[in-house]
Amino acid sequence: MSRWLSIDPDLKVVLPDGTLRPMSDYEWPTVVLMLASLLLTISLFVPYWSLTMKAPQYPQGLKATLYINRVEGDVAEIDGLNHYLGMPSLNEGGKIERQISFLAVVVMASLVLAAVLVHNRWAALLALPSIIFPALFLADLKYILYTYGHSIDPQSALGQAIKPFTPPILGEGKIGQFVTLAEWGPGLYLTMASSLLVIFGLYLHRRAYRAVAQARKRANAK
Amino acid sequence: MNRIVPTLAVLLLAAGCSQGPGATPSPGAGGGLPAEVMQVAQERGLTPDDLVAAAKTFMPTGKLDPYFIFSSGGHSGQVHVIGVPSMRLLKTIAVFAPEPWQGYGYGGGPSRVLKEGNMPSGKELTWGDTHHPGLSETKGSYDGKFLFINDKANARLAVIDLRDFETKQIVKNPNAISDHGGSFVTPNTEYVIEGPQYATPVGWEYADIKDYKDKYRGLMTFWKFDPMKGRVIPEESFQMELPPYWQDLADAGKGPSDGLIFCNSFNSEMATGGIESGNPPFEAGASKNDTDFLHIIDWKKAAQVANSGKTETVNGMRIIKLPTAVAESLLFLTPEPKSPHGVDVTPNGEFAVVAGKLDPHVTIFSVDKIRKGMAAGSQQKDPFGIPILPLDSTMEAQVELGLGPLHTVFDDKGYAYTSMFLDSAVARWTLGGDYDKLNPEPGWTLVQKLPVHYNIGHIASIEGDTATPGNGFVVALNKWSTDRFANVGPLLPQNFQLLDSSKPGEGMKLLFDMPIGFAEPHYVQVMRADRLKPFEVYPQVGYNPETNQVDPKAVTDPKKAGIKRNGKTVEISMPLIRSHFTPEHVRVKQGDKIIWHLTSLERTRDATHGFALGGYNINLSLEPGEHQTVEFVADQPGIFPFYCTEFCSALHLEMVGYFFVEPDPVANK
Numbered sequence: 001m002s003r004w005l006s007i008d009p010d011l012k013v014v015l016p017d018g019t020l021r022p023m024s025d026y027e028w029p030t031v032v033l034m035l036a037s038l039l040l041t042i043s044l045f046v047p048y049w050s051l052t053m054k055a056p057q058y059p060q061g062l063k064a065t066l067y068i069n070r071v072e073g074d075v076a077e078i079d080g081l082n083h084y085l086g087m088p089s090l091n092e093g094g095k096i097e098r099q100i101s102f103l104a105v106v107v108m109a110s111l112v113l114a115a116v117l118v119h120n121r122w123a124a125l126l127a128l129p130s131i132i133f134p135a136l137f138l139a140d141l142k143y144i145l146y147t148y149g150h151s152i153d154p155q156s157a158l159g160q161a162i163k164p165f166t167p168p169i170l171g172e173g174k175i176g177q178f179v180t181l182a183e184w185g186p187g188l189y190l191t192m193a194s195s196l197l198v199i200f201g202l203y204l205h206r207r208a209y210r211a212v213a214q215a216r217k218r219a220n221a222k
Numbered sequence: 223m224n225r226i227v228p229t230l231a232v233l234l235l236a237a238g239c240s241q242g243p244g245a246t247p248s249p250g251a252g253g254g255l256p257a258e259v260m261q262v263a264q265e266r267g268l269t270p271d272d273l274v275a276a277a278k279t280f281m282p283t284g285k286l287d288p289y290f291i292f293s294s295g296g297h298s299g300q301v302h303v304i305g306v307p308s309m310r311l312l313k314t315i316a317v318f319a320p321e322p323w324q325g326y327g328y329g330g331g332p333s334r335v336l337k338e339g340n341m342p343s344g345k346e347l348t349w350g351d352t353h354h355p356g357l358s359e360t361k362g363s364y365d366g367k368f369l370f371i372n373d374k375a376n377a378r379l380a381v382i383d384l385r386d387f388e389t390k391q392i393v394k395n396p397n398a399i400s401d402h403g404g405s406f407v408t409p410n411t412e413y414v415i416e417g418p419q420y421a422t423p424v425g426w427e428y429a430d431i432k433d434y435k436d437k438y439r440g441l442m443t444f445w446k447f448d449p450m451k452g453r454v455i456p457e458e459s460f461q462m463e464l465p466p467y468w469q470d471l472a473d474a475g476k477g478p479s480d481g482l483i484f485c486n487s488f489n490s491e492m493a494t495g496g497i498e499s500g501n502p503p504f505e506a507g508a509s510k511n512d513t514d515f516l517h518i519i520d521w522k523k524a525a526q527v528a529n530s531g532k533t534e535t536v537n538g539m540r541i542i543k544l545p546t547a548v549a550e551s552l553l554f555l556t557p558e559p560k561s562p563h564g565v566d567v568t569p570n571g572e573f574a575v576v577a578g579k580l581d582p583h584v585t586i587f588s589v590d591k592i593r594k595g596m597a598a599g600s601q602q603k604d605p606f607g608i609p610i611l612p613l614d615s616t617m618e619a620q621v622e623l624g625l626g627p628l629h630t631v632f633d634d635k636g637y638a639y640t641s642m643f644l645d646s647a648v649a650r651w652t653l654g655g656d657y658d659k660l661n662p663e664p665g666w667t668l669v670q671k672l673p674v675h676y677n678i679g680h681i682a683s684i685e686g687d688t689a690t691p692g693n694g695f696v697v698a699l700n701k702w703s704t705d706r707f708a709n710v711g712p713l714l715p716q717n718f719q720l721l722d723s724s725k726p727g728e729g730m731k732l733l734f735d736m737p738i739g740f741a742e743p744h745y746v747q748v749m750r751a752d753r754l755k756p757f758e759v760y761p762q763v764g765y766n767p768e769t770n771q772v773d774p775k776a777v778t779d780p781k782k783a784g785i786k787r788n789g790k791t792v793e794i795s796m797p798l799i800r801s802h803f804t805p806e807h808v809r810v811k812q813g814d815k816i817i818w819h820l821t822s823l824e825r826t827r828d829a830t831h832g833f834a835l836g837g838y839n840i841n842l843s844l845e846p847g848e849h850q851t852v853e854f855v856a857d858q859p860g861i862f863p864f865y866c867t868e869f870c871s872a873l874h875l876e877m878v879g880y881f882f883v884e885p886d887p888v889a890n891k
Contacts, residue, residue, distance in 0.1 A: 074826075076823075076825045077825060077826045080799055080800055080823075080824070080826075081800075084800075084801075084873065157801070157873055157876070158872075158873075
């Protein structure tokens with residue numbers, strides 16, 4: 001792996017005070033952060049979350065699949081059913097988020113790359129959005145689902161029959177005759193992996209460049 | 223009875239093992255079937271054969287039949303689709319008769335299709351006598367795209383699109399009043415053939431029966447089919463005059479016989495009846511001679527002759543007159559046993575099998591010998607100058623089967639199956655020639671006769687009239703059911719009996735009786751279900767099944783719903799989705815012309831809506847995505863609820879609106 005990446009263990013870096021440190025200490029954080037950035041970018045193209053609704057008359061179930069910037073699947077049919085509750089279309093939920101999310105993820109991924117070039121503590125700040133992104137996504141999803149499930153119009157056909165609800169963001173729930181199953185998609189797992197990689201990368205990054213800072217201090221003290 | 227039980231256990235075990243992969247092993251003592259099965263068998267008096275038959279035909283919920291029967295609906299005018307081996311009726315396709323539940327004939331597009339088939343005079347026809355379904359073929363095998371069916375009573379042909387199982391076109395034969403030997407197709411569905419039956423003067427001329435020989439003719443119609451458009455093109459079609467011999471069934475050649483059509487006849491005596499005047503009745507007069515004539519028509523050459531202009535145009539249809547057909551060597555005759563019914567070409571195209579219903583044999587003609595005879599010509603002519611090829615020069619073999627052989631189909635093991643009307647049996651016999659090696663018996667031999675109940679007419683096997691027949695099942699289409707079903711009064715159902723033909727030799731067995739309580743089917747074809755790729759829902763919202771594209775008037779956006787008045791014409795644009803029409807209040811004035819556009823916005827399988835307007839005889843079926851336009855005059859004042867006629871949802875009863883027709887004080891004075 002190391003050889004294939006051209007991380008040669010015998011190459012050394014001379015620190016300001018003349019001490020040597022393996023060059024790989026400086027290459028690895030870059031590799032890890034780049035990988036984190038890449039995973040985040042890939043997540044743009046795969047589903048983040050899905051909700052499958054099963055009922056006797058839908059043997060195949062109805063499925064809404066959430067990408068970072070759109071909802072796909074049986075949207076028309078789910079909207080059609082939801083109109084009985086006077087609920088807005090699925091495409092009304094998280095409108096602003098879906099408009100900015102694609103760009104936001106690109107920016108986050110770029111900031112992680114930028115963090116590679118920043119060798120002080122501020123690197124952590126640049127990478128911070130990508131670290132908290134999965135949690136942010138889930139929190140926002142919960143909020144959208146809550147708002148959605150609480151937008152039942154009492155004047156609608158079945159408005160009185162179904163109580164406001166919040167579909168779970170993971171696992172089973174029940175709405176009317178539907179059993180719902182919320183699943184996390186590969187996109188969300190990619191952001192989580194990316195988040196962990198960023199934390200690990202930052203740790204390596206910090207360890208490598210703190211050594212430089214300390215060496216500089218030692219050199220200046222001489 | 224007690225002795226039967228151990229036998230049952232053994233047989234059932236065997237049956238269970240032969241079910242093939244995917245079968246769930248039954249729980250029970252010693253890995254056999256549950257004791258309950260034995261108990262049920264004992265209580266109901268079921269034999270081991272009965273239980274095997276049940277196991278072979280029972281279709282548990284959610285399992286799908288691997289074969290479809292497309293059955294003529296006889297004088298119901300419709301077509302029925304039945305699953306094999308479960309023998310469950312899957313659908314009735316409305317063709318020549320109104321069918322309210324399909325919105326067929328009650329406003330909208332299907333009503334226009336039905337009207338296309340009216341008589342040239344404009345006389346409305348609301349029934350038909352469907353006889354012979356013909357599935358479209360590519361290279362002599364079913365391609366699962368279209369189904370054609372004829373109306374014997376009125377000489378019409380219908381085109382059914384198998385993407386949505388709906389009738390798209392009805393063409394009225396402009397020069398014939400009755401037909402029979404149709405519909406069947408040439409090997410690549412170049413032409414759909416509608417053969418004649420009772421001879422009449424051509425093109426609505428009037429001629430007394432005294433002039434039968436001179437004026438009465440059979441007419442074989444070659445309807446040109448455009449598979450891209452899915453429509454018959456009457457302008458490119460043509461007809462050919464035949465002698466007034468009362469042509470019956472027909473079949474197109476394939477392989478070595480490609481380019482030929484075989485068609486038999488049963489009144490080469492040219493009997494003209496008149497029992498009331500002391501003349502021999504038709505039934506006697508037409509059965510006098512020992513032989514009738516098998517007609518051999520070179521359709522490829524006939525198409526060239528028609529396109530070279532050697533025709534006479536009558537009522538817009540090009541006709542090759544009989545003298546032209548003779549002069550151009552398009553038509554040959556060869557004697558066949560008297561009063562035959564079916565002529566059926568073997569899968570490899572080398573033989574044509576004729577079953578003479580008053581002769582105990584099937585007679586097998588060699589295509590090779592016929593071709594040689596056609597090339598050599600013949601000095602022997604019929605009264606119209608048509609060359610007759612002597613029987614001994616064209617016949618390959620005869621197999622004695624018994625009484626009343628009618629019609630023959632084939633399988634892939636070299637067996638032929640002939641329906642025996644008088645014997646009430648299915649005869650299995652072997653083909654010779656290249657087929658000889660496919661089964662243990664010698665060629666041209668009767669192998670088994672299995673009684674069926676009763677009076678079998680046609681017969682069908684899996685794709686058994688194509689170049690690539692299957693195996694396993696034969697369907698006996700019995701005209702009488704007599705004592706087979708509970709008494710439902712003096713009009714009885716017909717009886718479709720499913721036969722197991724999977725074992726060679728004398729292994730044919732009866733599996734299942736299906737009562738056909740909806741008219742008398744004639745022929746059926748059995749097709750592999752996997753050849754079909756029907757729509758689950760219409761491919762786009764606003765799809766017009768009449769044109770096979772999105773209708774320009776489709777209302778795909780609920781915001782565009784509305785009512786527009788232009789003088790005395792009111793145009794309503796109405797989308798519908800569970801569980802509402804938009805708009806729900808439609809106000810017009812008495813005497814207004816109403817153009818009502820309805821578009822289903824549904825995308826979910828089976829979410830069909832109906833649109834019924836009581837008092838106006840309007841009922842449409844709007845399947846997911848379908849668009850229809852219905853036009854009428856609001857001539858009755860009053861308040862008419864319109865509502866959904868397919869139980870679509872929990873709020874189906876609420877799917878309703880009001881049509882207010884404000885009275886016109888002047889008109890009502």
